[in-house]
Amino acid sequence: MIYFSMAHLLGTDRSQLLLLPESVDDYVGPDNPVRFIEAFVDGLDLASAGFERVTAKETGRPGFDPADLLKLYVYGYVNRVRSSRRLEAETHRNIEVIWLLRHLRPDFRRVNRSAFRQVFREFVILCRQLDLFGRELLAVDGTRIKAVNNKDRNFTRRSLAKFIREADEKLADYMKRLDESDADEGKVGGDTGPDGRGGDLAEKIAAIKGKRDRHKALLDELDRTGEDQISLTDPDARAMVRMTKVGVGYNVQLAVDVKHKLIAEQEVSNQVLDMGLLAPTAAAAMETLEVKRIEAVADRGYFKIEDIEACEKAGVTAYVPKPIRGPAVAQGFFSKEDFRYDLEKDVYLCPGEHVLSPRHFGKSRDNVRIDYVNRDACKACHLRERCTKSFRRVSRLENEAVLDRMAARLAA
Ligand code: SF4
Numbered sequence: 415m416i417y418f419s420m421a422h423l424l425g426t427d428r429s430q431l432l433l434l435p436e437s438v439d440d441y442v443g444p445d446n447p448v449r450f451i452e453a454f455v456d457g458l459d460l461a462s463a464g465f466e467r468v469t470a471k472e473t474g475r476p477g478f479d480p481a482d483l484l485k486l487y488v489y490g491y492v493n494r495v496r497s498s499r500r501l502e503a504e505t506h507r508n509i510e511v512i513w514l515l516r517h518l519r520p521d522f523r524r525v526n527r528s529a530f531r532q533v534f535r536e537f538v539i540l541c542r543q544l545d546l547f548g549r550e551l552l553a554v555d556g557t558r559i560k561a562v563n564n565k566d567r568n569f570t571r572r573s574l575a576k577f578i579r580e581a582d583e584k585l586a587d588y589m590k591r592l593d594e595s596d597a598d599e600g601k602v603g604g605d606t607g608p609d610g611r612g613g614d615l616a617e618k619i620a621a622i623k624g625k626r627d628r629h630k631a632l633l634d635e636l637d638r639t640g641e642d643q644i645s646l647t648d649p650d651a652r653a654m655v656r657m658t659k660v661g662v663g664y665n666v667q668l669a670v671d672v673k674h675k676l677i678a679e680q681e682v683s684n685q686v687l688d689m690g691l692l693a694p695t696a697a698a699a700m701e702t703l704e705v706k707r708i709e710a711v712a713d714r715g716y717f718k719i720e721d722i723e724a725c726e727k728a729g730v731t732a733y734v735p736k737p738i739r740g741p742a743v744a745q746g747f748f749s750k751e752d753f754r755y756d757l758e759k760d761v762y763l764c765p766g767e768h769v770l771s772p773r774h775f776g777k778s779r780d781n782v783r784i785d786y787v788n789r790d791a792c793k794a795c796h797l798r799e800r801c802t803k804s805f806r807r808v809s810r811l812e813n814e815a816v817l818d819r820m821a822a823r824l825a826a
Pocket residue numbers: 764765766767768788791792793795796797798801802805806
């Protein structure tokens with residue numbers, strides 16, 4: 415019964431006897447997602463997915479079934495409860511969790527996270543069987559996940575070289591002062607002895623030298639592995655930009671099927687930039703979705719000719735907008751987009767309606783680069799101030815048609 419007092423609701427009288435449902439099951443409706451979590455986890459072959467302790471030991475204190483731990487973990491994931499402590503609290507007060515775990519209250523620290531990838535795959539297969547994927551269009555993007563590694567325990571080639579350089583300068587300065595101190599020792603009334611200035615300097619030198627040697631060893635390790643960074647706590651983690659800040663973490667690539675916005679593929683990488691990761695992510699999603707062709711959209715961060723080419727080869731029709739960048743744009747000149755390429759004649763038409771022809775051949779990474787120019791036209795051009803300082807050179811890669819095709823798709 416609800417009592418009213420003026421305009422405020424008072425709720426139910428706590429001492430009033432109520433006819434509550436008799437079983438926990440009655441509190442969980444037939445459409446409650448926890449029923450799906452239970453059915454899904456119970457349908458998994460956890461042993462072959464790599465979970466430990468799937469079969470209970472015959473002796474000793476009974477442990478928790480990994481299926482129950484996984485149910486709790488999935489429940490936490492779906493409801494955005496990440497911490498073990500908070501999940502444990504839910505086992506005491508949350509009727510859905512009480513239902514899901516049958517009043518069990520695991521401390522949740524022993525869940526086998528390494529087997530989760532297989533659980534994810536099983537979930538994707540189930541979604542596919544239920545026809546929840548459109549399998550026509552993917553949205554690919556990366557998200558940065560923080561690692562355990564502190565920023566102070568991550569070193570780049572540059573930061574190591576800088577430290578070594580500064581340490582060398584300091585050492586040279588201390589050595590000079592130590593020499594001066596030694597010279598003083600010989601003079602009457604000079605500052606001498608182990609407790610004097612010379613002793614302090616020797617200690618400082620030893621400390622800096624020790625640090626310098628450790629940094630040099632890290633730099634040698636980078637030279638040996640060919641990597642650009644080294645992380646001491648979490649060796650695979652890399653310093654990368656997350657939102658606007660630099661943190662040490664991972665770059666998780668996600669391919670989302672747009673029909674119901676379900677994740678079709680995820681891959682953890684330590685590549686700092688997304689560039690180059692479109693084709694591998696989309697191709698892996700195609701395999702999971704069992705399709706031969708698919709369309710994929712991604713942001714400018716994925717714009718890389720080799721990757722777009724690899725997409726075409728893999729059957730992925732990519733849509734990636736071209737970033738407006740380059741030295742000409744940086745100087746406020748016309749961008750390359752202001753020049754029209756004529757495929758038949760293999761020339762560019764510039765904003766001043768002059769023809770730029772192929773003149774120089776060079777290399778850009780692994781691609782052949784062709785420069786298009788028209789020096790004479792530039793000399794007398796009324797647009798020159800907006801285009802170039804001397805004469806304009808427009809570069810085109812030999813395989814750039816792949817980008818033209820994508821630009822046409824995007825325009826359409
Ligand atoms: S400066 Fe040269 S390339 Fe630029 S608009 Fe003039 S003629 Fe064309």
